């Protein structure tokens with residue numbers, strides 16, 4: 001049959017969205033299967049103080065699938081969120097982190113996992129993470145939860161307070177990318193604020209960047225919140241940030257994320273030496 005142009009466009013559009021939806025749905029099915037088969041991998045990236053001692057680790061999920069190859073978290077986490085799989089991902093990652101902590105008693109710094117706002121909305125979330133940590137006998141103080149601002153809606157206050165009461169460390173991830181409502185952030189019981197790399201790259205006026213960072217530093221200091229800069233890629237980044245009084249860093253310049261099986265824990269020993 002002969003289609004007129006607008007209809008044709010609609011048909012093409014429909015086919016495209018249908019194909020994209022199918023692709024997302026297929027990816028979700030593969031992801032679900034991979035989680036069940038234990039194919040999600042735990043990678044870790046260290047966090048450092050100004051003397052370069054390790055102050056913690058961040059757990060990052062890695063997914064390799066035989067059909068899709070390596071899929072980055074920026075692709076599969078939104079799919080997990082959309083198809084209700086994110087609590088599966090979170091539980092798997094927390095389980096792996098607890099295994100890692102119990103297998104390596106020399107770890108004396110918190111290990112952070114990334115939490116989706118979907119987790120915070122899940123009424124079973126707190127019980128689930130308590131069950132996993134107590135199964136391994138891991139203290140909540142060893143676990144840090146990295147949340148983005150989207151998890152900080154007013155009606156989630158009780159979740160934050162409860163997690164804090166239980167002893168989990170809380171931090172805000174990617175600060176500077178969302179609404180960055182500092183007043184709202186300060187109402188929450190957090191221990192650490194993680195500045196997104198875009199705060200460094202997008203504010204090219206160094207004077208403005210400097211006053212913003214100095215302001216944030218003062219606020220965090222007064223509130224006893226640690227301030228960490230993410231995405232420190234070069235010596236120059238590190239020097240600039242440390243001059244502004246930033247005291248914690250994470251980024252390729254210090255170390256790239258690395259498989260939990262390959263991580264060099266002897267680096268933690270130099271921490272202890274530095275302390276003694």
Ligand code: C2E
Pocket residue numbers: 045059060061072073074077089090093114115116146173174197230231232233250251252253257
């Ligand atoms: P994020 O939590 O902000 O994690 C930091 C991301 O920055 C990681 O990307 C890390 O590899 C990357 N990164 C580290 N150092 C540098 C640097 O110097 N420069 C630059 N440009 N990037 C650096 P990755 O592993 O691809 O993860 C991306 C995002 O996916 C994470 O951002 C987090 O939001 C999410 N994600 C990763 N794993 C999980 C997970 O297990 N659960 C959930 N819910 N989200 C996860």
Ligand code: MG
Pocket residue numbers: 058114146173
């Ligand atoms: Mg994070």
Ligand code: MG
Pocket residue numbers: 173174194196230
């Ligand atoms: Mg981040």
Ligand code: MG
Pocket residue numbers: 174
């Ligand atoms: Mg990020």
